[in-house]
Amino acid sequence: MIQSFADYVVYNLFGLDESSRFGVALNFFLYDSIKIILLLFFISLVMGIINAYFPIEKLRNYLSSHKLYGLDYFLAALFGGITPFCSCSSVPLFIGFVRGGIPLGVTLTFLIASPLVSEIAVAMFLGTFGLKVTLIYIISGTLLSMIGGFILGKMRLEKYLSNWVKEAQIQSNLQSEEWKAEKTPFLKRLPTIARESWGIVKGVLIYIVIGIGIGATMHGYVPENFFERFLSAENWWGVPLAVLLAVPMYANAAGIVPIVEVFVAKGIPLGTAIAFMMSIIGLSIPEATMLKKVMTWRLIGIFFGVVSLLIILSGYLFNFFFTS
Amino acid sequence: MEIKVLGPGCTKCKTTFKAIEKVIKKNNLDVKLTKVEDIMEIMKYNIMATPAVVVDEEIKIKGKVPNENEIKNLLGL
Numbered sequence: 001m002i003q004s005f006a007d008y009v010v011y012n013l014f015g016l017d018e019s020s021r022f023g024v025a026l027n028f029f030l031y032d033s034i035k036i037i038l039l040l041f042f043i044s045l046v047m048g049i050i051n052a053y054f055p056i057e058k059l060r061n062y063l064s065s066h067k068l069y070g071l072d073y074f075l076a077a078l079f080g081g082i083t084p085f086c087s088c089s090s091v092p093l094f095i096g097f098v099r100g101g102i103p104l105g106v107t108l109t110f111l112i113a114s115p116l117v118s119e120i121a122v123a124m125f126l127g128t129f130g131l132k133v134t135l136i137y138i139i140s141g142t143l144l145s146m147i148g149g150f151i152l153g154k155m156r157l158e159k160y161l162s163n164w165v166k167e168a169q170i171q172s173n174l175q176s177e178e179w180k181a182e183k184t185p186f187l188k189r190l191p192t193i194a195r196e197s198w199g200i201v202k203g204v205l206i207y208i209v210i211g212i213g214i215g216a217t218m219h220g221y222v223p224e225n226f227f228e229r230f231l232s233a234e235n236w237w238g239v240p241l242a243v244l245l246a247v248p249m250y251a252n253a254a255g256i257v258p259i260v261e262v263f264v265a266k267g268i269p270l271g272t273a274i275a276f277m278m279s280i281i282g283l284s285i286p287e288a289t290m291l292k293k294v295m296t297w298r299l300i301g302i303f304f305g306v307v308s309l310l311i312i313l314s315g316y317l318f319n320f321f322f323t324s
Numbered sequence: 325m326e327i328k329v330l331g332p333g334c335t336k337c338k339t340t341f342k343a344i345e346k347v348i349k350k351n352n353l354d355v356k357l358t359k360v361e362d363i364m365e366i367m368k369y370n371i372m373a374t375p376a377v378v379v380d381e382e383i384k385i386k387g388k389v390p391n392e393n394e395i396k397n398l399l400g401l
Contacts, residue, residue: 055387056372065364089365089387090375096372164364195386203335290332295364 006031021220022076029216032258036127036200036208040254043126044119044197047082051279052189056083056093064100075212076106080113081138085233090114090287094176094294098161099168105153113145120204124257128215137274144278144310147187152306160299207255215258224267238272239315243308246279253281270322275315283307326356327398330366332374336393340375340389347395355399 006027010016016023059079063072083093090111097107117138125134158166256277264273288300295303327344331337341359348355360366367380373387379398390398 060372091335092366092374095367096370099370147336168367192391195391199389 002029002034006034025216025220028219029212032127032212032216033209036123036212037205039127040120040123040204040208041197041201043123044200045194047119048193048197049190050082052193054079054082055286056096060096060100060102063102063106072102072106073109073146073149074142075140076109076115076149077113077142080145081117081142083114091290091293094291098165098294103153104158104161105149105151106224108152108191108303109145109149112148112282113142115284115287116145116278117141118253118281119200121257121281123254124208124254128257128261133270133274137278140274140314140318141282144307144314148307148310152303157299157302160296160302162294162296164296196308204252204254206211207252208258211252211255211258215262216260218262219265222262223265239275239319240267240277240312242272243279243312243315246276246284246306247283247304249280249282253277256280269319271315271318271320274318275311278311278314279308282311325354325382325399326358328358328360328378329375330360330369330371330378332363332366332372333361334391338377340377343390344377344395344398347392347399347401351399351401353399381399 009030010023010027014026016026018024038295056079059075063075066072068075094107094111094113097110098104121141122134122138125137129137175272260268260277264270283304288304291300291303329337329341329344332338337359339358341378347353347359348357366374366376369376369383371383371386375385375389376383376387377385377390377398384398
């Protein structure tokens, strides 16, 4: 349906030739943009509905009042993915968890998963790479957050939190406020949720369009197997190099995925590409500066180091499974 | 009446502040509107999602940008 719409607009409305390079590129661009925007809206809507019924306060109260023997890591990763992420929310969330008496490891799991598995990342992956790669990304992102949080939790890093956070930790449990369920019926809440989903789409629209635009252009002009020479699966340093390049980069997930898709089409191994995207999406300098308010540099360094190492490991793992 | 918009300075927080400011000006209300960006100050309100809107020291909205109707409700219009 979207395809026929794109065909109609490009070939009939604009009157471009179906065999012209520009026509094909424009068609691809239009088709991909519409598909991804619809996907993003729909996924945000689903996540918004889940969020309306299980807000983050509820999860916090649940985690702090139950002993879960490891399941808490899973829940933290899961909810990290569902909760809409904004890097400026990470600090209040962090403090909220710490105050609730939730272990540091579980809190960090949430902090890793939140940007890594987001509605934007899922929609972009689904739209550009298809279902299989998306599932691999979601599952490995969730596992990585759980393992990362678990390892960091075992390292006894509480002493590297900022002083005022330590104080907050001591006062924990004192103010476990009661969570009030909203009584508004579902149908009345739906318009608000839909409006917020549209807000998410609107916020990243420009990045989606630019990313797909660059991707569509590159497809036509970068020679086949162009990147293979530099970053093939046989080069052991391919994955760490990709991660090293990506951590300081701060690109919107929306913009980077369509571009990386071209890299994969032109010969970069999928594992290297996934590792690259995970580091871009999951770790960034702006996030580090936000975290500085609650952590010492040392803890931020350990946090980024452990997560980077895990991303490198999963990159190798994917390359191993997808090339053999 | 005193209204505080809590948020460490992200786009959503600024949008919230501007939206409330607009309604106040339009209706010529006598409301003290301030922005709270200091994280220690924000955390005193024990919220987990920003932006949040505090009306006379009571948290009314958290984690979302309110629409015009919600703002009017807050202001008692």
